[in-house]
Amino acid sequence: MKTMLSPEDWPRPKGYTNGILTSGGNTIYVSGQIGWNAQQKFESSDFVAQTTQALRNIKAVLKEADAGPEHIVRMIWYITDKPAYLESQAKIGAAYREVMGKNFPTMSVVEVVALVEDQAKVEIEVTAVI
Numbered sequence: 001m002k003t004m005l006s007p008e009d010w011p012r013p014k015g016y017t018n019g020i021l022t023s024g025g026n027t028i029y030v031s032g033q034i035g036w037n038a039q040q041k042f043e044s045s046d047f048v049a050q051t052t053q054a055l056r057n058i059k060a061v062l063k064e065a066d067a068g069p070e071h072i073v074r075m076i077w078y079i080t081d082k083p084a085y086l087e088s089q090a091k092i093g094a095a096y097r098e099v100m101g102k103n104f105p106t107m108s109v110v111e112v113v114a115l116v117e118d119q120a121k122v123e124i125e126v127t128a129v130i
Contacts, residue, residue, distance in 0.1 A: 033057035069100035
């Protein structure tokens with residue numbers, strides 16, 4: 001058994017779920033979150049702003065399982081612009097600490113040609129353990 005996780009005010013995802021809490025109730029898998037808001041609208045094309053929103057989205061999905069950033073054990077970041085990522089590392093780090101606190105899980109960053117949503121510059125998926 002598993003519990004699907006989706007913030008109440010978000011539209012239903014099509015073909016996937018935002019997150020799953022395993023039946024044992026201790027592992028959460030969060031689907032790749034991108035930099036759009038709860039209404040699936042991009043408020044910015046800026047790399048750092050989209051990253052910040054993606055992190056907020058992750059936090060919202062975790063909250064559905066009474067979890068938070070402190071429970072994250074693994075993150076995989078998919079980025080479309082390696083130079084933008086590298087040039088923005090200080091700002092990304094500040095945004096990360098603002099949203100996620102001082103929790104530093106294992107992390108991979110992978111540059112990809114594109115993401116499914118054309119405006120998306122970053123997509124982050126997470127595994128958390130509570």
